[in-house]
Amino acid sequence: MSTLGNIFVLLGLVGSGWGIIRLLRQRKHPLTKRLNLIMLIGGIILVIVGSPMANTKAASGSPHQSSSVSKTKALTAKQQSRLDAEKAHGKILLAVKAKKVAELKALKKEEASLESEASSQAAASSVAAASSSRAASEAASKEASASQVAASEQAAAASSQAAAATQAAKQAEEAQKSAANQQATQPQQQAPAKSGDLYTGNQGTIIGNSRSKIYHVPGQAGYHMNSANAVYFNSEADAQAAGYRKALR
Structure with a gap:
């Protein structure tokens, strides 16, 4: 019945369309116009008659579709168990993935912390090295200054000693000259022959x-x-x- 209804509807649509086209093209021929009107009216009637029959087919198809859905949903206990196992396995995989992601985040955080600590230690070592170098430079500068002061003092002492030696030599020379003059001016005394x-x-x-x-x-x-x-x-x-x-x- 449903197939027949569809045929009626199809024929009705074709007849109606054909009748409309013929009416538009052959308006001046009365006989042809009448025939076209008959085809148009017959097509409309076929559409009206076939529509309920086609709806019956659609309505009759609904229980069949519901039955198929019911059969699909009516899984066996084994299939349901397998489905539950797959769902549980999927949950386990998701949990493992979440755990791995958390571990990866923790590792990245620890790596960043280690890098920061290493950077801080490197900066502290650099500061300590700079401080040690500055202290060594200051100590060397002080030692050089002390050496210069000692050298200056030694030079001053040597100069003072040289001046003192020169003065002593000059005084000794003057004393010798004075003694020579005194001896030259003293009268020579003749000692007894004995x-x-x-x-x-x-x-x-x-x-x-x-x-x-x-x-x-x-x-x-x-x-x-x-x-x-x-x-x-x-x-x-x-x-x-x-x-x-x-x-x-």
């Missing part, structure tokens, strides 16, 4: 004068003295120990 004169320049030993407490060493300028006043020494140390001083010339 005592005789002693010339220190040709004795070859250390001779001291007991009156003037001055001793003369070989190599110095000689002078005449009374042999009764002569005192002989083995070394200058002995002469100095006896209270004698060395002649200036």
Whole structure:
């Protein structure tokens, strides 16, 4: 019945369409116009008659479709168990994935923390190295300054010693000149023939004068003295120990 209804509807639509087209094209022919009107009306009637029959087919198809859906939903216990197992496995996989994601995040966080700590340690090491280098530089600078001060002090001391030595030499030279002048101006006294004169320049030993407490060493300028006043020494140390001083010339 449903197929027949569909045929009626199809024929009705075709007839109605054909009738309308023919009416529009052949308006001037009465006989043809009448035939076209009959086809148009017949097509409309077929559409009206076939529509309920087609709806019956659709209505009759609904229980069949409901039955198919019911059969699809009516799974066996084995299939339901398998489906539940697959769902549980899917949940497990999701949980494992979530755990892995959390572990990955934790690892990334720990890595970032380690990198930050390493960066902080590197910065601290750099600061410590810079501080140590600065301290070493300051110590070297202080040591260099101290060395310069010590060198300056040594140079000043050497200069002072040189000046003192120059002054002492000058004073000694002046004293020798003064003694020479005094000896040159003193009148030469003739000693008695029995005592005789002693010339220190040709004795070859250390001779001291007991009156003037001055001793003369070989190599110095000689002078005449009374042999009764002569005192002989083995070394200058002995002469100095006896209270004698060395002649200036």
